[in-house]
Amino acid sequence: LFTELINTESVIRRVVEACCMISSVLFIFSLLGLKKANTSRRGVFFGICGMLIAIGSTIFLPDFHEEYLRMAYATIPGAIIGILLAFFVKLINVPQMIASLHSFVGIAATLVGFSNYYLHLGEPPSTIRSIETYVGIFVGVITFAGSVIAAIKLAEVFGGDFGESVHLLGWARHGLNISAGIATVGVGVMFCNEMNPEMCLYINVGLGIFIGCHMVLAVGGADMPVIISMLNSYSGWATAASGFLLNSHILIIAGAVIGSSGAILSYIMCAAMNRSFLGVLLTKFSKGKRGEVKTEAVNPIDVSKASEIIRQAQDIIIVPGYGMAASNSENLVGAVANTLIEKGKNVRFCLHPVAGRMPGHMDVLLCAAGVPFKYMKELNEINKDFKTADLAIVIGCNDIVNPAANSKDSVISGMAVCEVWEAKNVLVIKRKREGVGFAGIDNEMFDYANTSMLLMEADKAFKEILATLESSYDPSLIAEAMKKEKTKEEKKVAEIKKDYSKFEKVQIIGVPKEITKGESRVALTPNAVKKLREMKFGVKIENNAGKLAQISNEEYVDAGAEIVDTEVLWKESNIIIKIQPPSYNSSINRHEAELIEKASLLVCYYYPEREKEVNEMLQRKKELSVWSMNNVPRITTAQKLDTMSSTGNLDGYRVVVEAFKLFKGFARGQVTAAGKIEPAKVFVIGCGVIGLAAISTAAALGAQVQAFDAREKGRQEGKSARAEIVIDEDLKADEGAGIGGYAKEMPEEYYDRQRKFFERVLKDIDVVITTARVPGKDKLVLITKNAVRGMKKGSVIMDVIGSNCELTQRNEIVVDDSSQVTISGITSYITEMPRQASDLYATNMVNLVCELCKAPEQSKIDAITYSVDLEEAIADGAVVISEGKMRWMPYSERLKIEEQKKANAAKNPPSSPPEEKKELPKKGEVVIPISKPKENDLALRLVDKEGKKEELRGASMNIFSSGSIVLSMLLLSTSLAYSTYYVLSLIHIPEPTRRYA
Numbered sequence: 001l002f003t004e005l006i007n008t009e010s011v012i013r014r015v016v017e018a019c020c021m022i023s024s025v026l027f028i029f030s031l032l033g034l035k036k037a038n039t040s041r042r043g044v045f046f047g048i049c050g051m052l053i054a055i056g057s058t059i060f061l062p063d064f065h066e067e068y069l070r071m072a073y074a075t076i077p078g079a080i081i082g083i084l085l086a087f088f089v090k091l092i093n094v095p096q097m098i099a100s101l102h103s104f105v106g107i108a109a110t111l112v113g114f115s116n117y118y119l120h121l122g123e124p125p126s127t128i129r130s131i132e133t134y135v136g137i138f139v140g141v142i143t144f145a146g147s148v149i150a151a152i153k154l155a156e157v158f159g160g161d162f163g164e165s166v167h168l169l170g171w172a173r174h175g176l177n178i179s180a181g182i183a184t185v186g187v188g189v190m191f192c193n194e195m196n197p198e199m200c201l202y203i204n205v206g207l208g209i210f211i212g213c214h215m216v217l218a219v220g221g222a223d224m225p226v227i228i229s230m231l232n233s234y235s236g237w238a239t240a241a242s243g244f245l246l247n248s249h250i251l252i253i254a255g256a257v258i259g260s261s262g263a264i265l266s267y268i269m270c271a272a273m274n275r276s277f278l279g280v281l282l283t284k285f286s287k288g289k290r291g292e293v294k295t296e297a298v299n300p301i302d303v304s305k306a307s308e309i310i311r312q313a314q315d316i317i318i319v320p321g322y323g324m325a326a327s328n329s330e331n332l333v334g335a336v337a338n339t340l341i342e343k344g345k346n347v348r349f350c351l352h353p354v355a356g357r358m359p360g361h362m363d364v365l366l367c368a369a370g371v372p373f374k375y376m377k378e379l380n381e382i383n384k385d386f387k388t389a390d391l392a393i394v395i396g397c398n399d400i401v402n403p404a405a406n407s408k409d410s411v412i413s414g415m416a417v418c419e420v421w422e423a424k425n426v427l428v429i430k431r432k433r434e435g436v437g438f439a440g441i442d443n444e445m446f447d448y449a450n451t452s453m454l455l456m457e458a459d460k461a462f463k464e465i466l467a468t469l470e471s472s473y474d475p476s477l478i479a480e481a482m483k484k485e486k487t488k489e490e491k492k493v494a495e496i497k498k499d500y501s502k503f504e505k506v507q508i509i510g511v512p513k514e515i516t517k518g519e520s521r522v523a524l525t526p527n528a529v530k531k532l533r534e535m536k537f538g539v540k541i542e543n544n545a546g547k548l549a550q551i552s553n554e555e556y557v558d559a560g561a562e563i564v565d566t567e568v569l570w571k572e573s574n575i576i577i578k579i580q581p582p583s584y585n586s587s588i589n590r591h592e593a594e595l596i597e598k599a600s601l602l603v604c605y606y607y608p609e610r611e612k613e614v615n616e617m618l619q620r621k622k623e624l625s626v627w628s629m630n631n632v633p634r635i636t637t638a639q640k641l642d643t644m645s646s647t648g649n650l651d652g653y654r655v656v657v658e659a660f661k662l663f664k665g666f667a668r669g670q671v672t673a674a675g676k677i678e679p680a681k682v683f684v685i686g687c688g689v690i691g692l693a694a695i696s697t698a699a700a701l702g703a704q705v706q707a708f709d710a711r712e713k714g715r716q717e718g719k720s721a722r723a724e725i726v727i728d729e730d731l732k733a734d735e736g737a738g739i740g741g742y743a744k745e746m747p748e749e750y751y752d753r754q755r756k757f758f759e760r761v762l763k764d765i766d767v768v769i770t771t772a773r774v775p776g777k778d779k780l781v782l783i784t785k786n787a788v789r790g791m792k793k794g795s796v797i798m799d800v801i802g803s804n805c806e807l808t809q810r811n812e813i814v815v816d817d818s819s820q821v822t823i824s825g826i827t828s829y830i831t832e833m834p835r836q837a838s839d840l841y842a843t844n845m846v847n848l849v850c851e852l853c854k855a856p857e858q859s860k861i862d863a864i865t866y867s868v869d870l871e872e873a874i875a876d877g878a879v880v881i882s883e884g885k886m887r888w889m890p891y892s893e894r895l896k897i898e899e900q901k902k903a904n905a906a907k908n909p910p911s912s913p914p915e916e917k918k919e920l921p922k923k924g925e926v927v928i929p930i931s932k933p934k935e936n937d938l939a940l941r942l943v944d945k946e947g948k949k950e951e952l953r954g955a956s957m958n959i960f961s962s963g964s965i966v967l968s969m970l971l972l973s974t975s976l977a978y979s980t981y982y983v984l985s986l987i988h989i990p991e992p993t994r995r996y997a
């Protein structure tokens with residue numbers, strides 16, 4: 001009975017179908033593995049396993065008729081040819097080999113279509129079968145013809161560096177393509193209606209050959225990577241078409257995966273070239289007008305000079321192009337890079353998505369040359385680093401490093417390019433100066449003052465450079481050479497300096513001079529102004545606004561800002577950015593709030609509970625919104641705008657420095673011949689931003705640091721900053737925690753317990769730093785007079801809040817006569833570091849502008865998109881006045897609302913499923929513990945985040961480090977797919993519908 005069961009034809013077919021489903025899942029795992037360089041071998045391994053299972057299971061089908069010998073005639077020669085290609089084809093010829101293999105897929109699909117037609121020739125006509133046959137042959141023919149032409153073009157049979165584009169009848173070629181497409185549809189209708197079907201098929205082949213050849217012939221060399229990717233997609237659809245004809249699920253699934261992934265890759269590459277994907281499909285490729293192309297380099301150098309430039313640079317970015325592939329110099333380039341890395345230089349490769357002749361061409365070459373994966377960076381990942389790089393080395397590139405892409409009138413306008421000209425020095429290695437890229441335009445970057453050109457073959461150049469680098473050299477000679485070049489470099493940088501005054505001014509940002517006593521900062525620095533100018537914001541700076549921050553008017557003018565007087569600034573600005581709230585300006589006898597006319601947004605620190613008169617003045621400005629930086633909510637998306645955190649780090653650092661200046665003693669313990677000095681004991685109250693910075697600074701100085709916080713989260717953060725957390729057992733954990741990460745106001749009895757606790761703790765403390773703040777509470781006294789007089793003589797209290805100590809005099813330093821304890825009431829130390837503090841605040845302001853312009857990257861921001869959306873979470877908390885109405889709510893009221901929400905949630909808890917009871921093992925039963933998957937398990941993590949070389953387990957039998965998980969996923973996916981198909985068959989869904997599903 002068992003023998004009869006396993007020989008049943010239907011059972012065998014279902015087992016084969018299950019194997020095909022497993023192969024399909026393995027193909028998907030293969031695609032996932034191929035996403036990353038360091039997991040690509042795993043991906044290949046999965047693909048091989050899937051293909052072996054698919055082929056092995058197919059031979060057991062009854063339709064195979066045990067034709068093993070005939071199969072051997074086909075597969076063995078094919079396998080031998082494939083192995084020979086893999087071992088002996090040079091890397092430079094890989095693109096044309098891939099195109100050739102695509103043509104095999106196309107011709108196979110075509111032959112399958114004809115076989116299917118002749119197989120069912122005498123059967124009743126079927127419209128679905130006719131459509132599948134006709135479309136399958138058409139897609140296969142296009143793939144075959146296009147791939148053959150692509151391989152010929154890549155082999156440079158048509159001449160030129162890449163193979164020139166060939167346009168039949170010029171612009172009339174589009175009419176030819178449209179006519180051929182219409183004819184194909186018409187012939188297909190005739191074929192489905194049995195009107196001389198055999199002749200229709202041969203006409204279909206002819207039209208497909210014409211469209212495939214004509215489409216690829218019209219493509220120029222630089223677009224060949226896109227065409228290779230598109231042909232890969234076509235080969236996938238051809239495979240899927242064969243699957244429909246042969247009723248093979250594995251071919252349908254594999255073809256769909258290949259076709260869709262190839263189409264997505266084509267779209268990504270088109271986006272990188274600033275081309276329309278639909279335009280590529282319609283072969284709308286054009287070569288730009290060549291214009292005037294220069295033949296002589298402005299700054300030619302020899303190999304010795306190039307070697308010297310490379311040796312002097314510390315931060316180097318290499319940009320490889322087709323010139324590296326054409327000269328077979330990838331091994332020498334890799335050797336030079338590894339030599340520089342060994343000498344301690346920071347070397348990376350910038351890989352443009354369309355560099356070379358196929359997708360990932362440069363990646364393949366550099367991997368073969370032994371360059372570690374972690375040094376290869378994608379364009380969008382490294383492009384911003386050119387501004388800080390000492391040297392950019394360009395190898396055989398033109399269009400992908402052409403600054404003309406930033407010009408609206410250029411043929412390559414909008415194309416993503418490697419911004420190598422931003423580096424201090426650029427070394428271009430090319431055969432000749434006049435060589436142009438596919439766009440046919442000259443590259444003006446070759447004539448920049450910071451660009452040097454080494455005109456020779458890349459392989460010869462890097463061979464000599466490598467020999468020079470490997471030879472011994474005297475570092476002192478390099479130091480002298482760098483001194484000689486310093487003046488020249490400064491001149492070069494000045495010559496290529498960007499003129500920010502030419503950028504548009506869609507919105508005007510005004511930065512007034514801070515008039516509040518003791519404020520030395522300025523809201524925007526020159527670097528921030530440059531970024532805003534690039535975003536099309538005009539910037540007006542009040543005269544001498546940056547003087548106290550050590551920033552001159554000239555620096556602002558060089559950054560593209562305009563220096564104006566006070567009244568003009570407040571009158572003409574659309575957005576006003578400052579630090580302190582508006583106040584009365586005695587120099588012009590007017591209040592700053594009254595000067596606002598056109599402004600729709602005022603950004604500053606603003607305290608509505610204190611500024612009642614100012615509130616009324618600002619509410620009269622119906623078009624004005626007031627953005628309070630001290631009210632920015634403590635949420636993840638608002639971290640980049642949190643000025644309190646960024647400036648709090650400076651306060652925390654500086655308060656420790658000033659504390660030990662007043663303490664007049666050692667921070668770190670000392671052991672000398674005269675005896676031992678104990679380290680200072682520092683006690684920090686409040687583990688907020690300032691407190692954590694103070695803890696870290698004091699610990700770094702060698703002091704013994706203790707800390708206290710009423711919030712459990714604050715205690716954990718203080719402990720992570722290397723502080724010993726002091727806890728009062730009478731105070732419940734997290735009892736004082738409020739909303740938004742702040743402490744909440746508690747009854748006076750709670751603070752009495754804290755004061756008694758601090759009175760006991762402070763007796764043995766040298767330096768006390770208080771940063772405790774409760775929103776909505778103006779004065780919070782935690783250190784009483786008795787606590788101060790119980791401290792050691794010479795101790796120091798740094799009251800950063802200005803009200804945590806009973807004896808504090810705000811913004812003054814006093815010494816208590818009774819205890820000789822020094823008490824500092826200085827509330828802001830960032831004014832002692834105005835330039836750094838201004839830089840941090842200005843960075844937050846640039847981030848705020850980015851947020852208001854709804855763009856994730858500064859390079860894509862346009863001032864036209866600026867708007868204030870009060871519905872967003874950040875603006876909802878930060879905007880305190882809008883449209884003449886007060887939106888601010890006291891902290892106590894917000895706290896009540898949050899507590900009411902928690903109370904309601906506690907009354908109506910969400911229903912939860914009953915807990916599953918765990919059964920104990922019975923006597924004699926074996927229990928196998930299942931361990932948690934490790935971080936490097938294949939199904940969970942494929943990328944080494946630390947950049948270290950990860951073991952390539954894909955090539956060994958240990959590939960399934962978590963085999964049970966992978967096997968479970970395979971079985972689950974297979975069972976779902978197979979059961980779906982089986983259910984469709986049980987409910988009598990027609991076979992074609994099941995296959996499409």
